[in-house]
Amino acid sequence: MRQYIFGTGLLSAITGGVTLLRGLRNHEEFTWRTALAWLSWGITLALAVGAVVDTRRARRGGTVAGDSPVSKKQQKLLKKRLAR
Template structure:
């Protein structure tokens, strides 16, 4: 579980979300740029969670979708999972 929680994608999404929350608390006006930043953060967080789901599924023997960065490497993740 630790390898999922401390993945670089989740850490990056978490820290960028914190910096945007800090800017909101300091009284920055909500503009279209702020809305795009929040949209970008949501997409980044969704992609990070999706990658974790794909790695988890590949580690249990399921095939990853073809658009996933894990696609084609399922045997590697299954082997790592079975070694534990």
């Protein structure tokens, strides 16, 4: 589980969230740019968590969606397993 928690995608999403929280502490105005930054952070966090879930499923032999970056590796592993 440690390899998933300390993945680069998840770490960058967390540090981005910390940066946004620091901006809130400075009592700056909440503008449309701030709203877009929070939306972008939410999307980044969702993609990082999705990548972790897909990687875990693939390692346990589960199926992964075709749009996942892990799907090509999984297809290669399935071909090898079926050849055995």
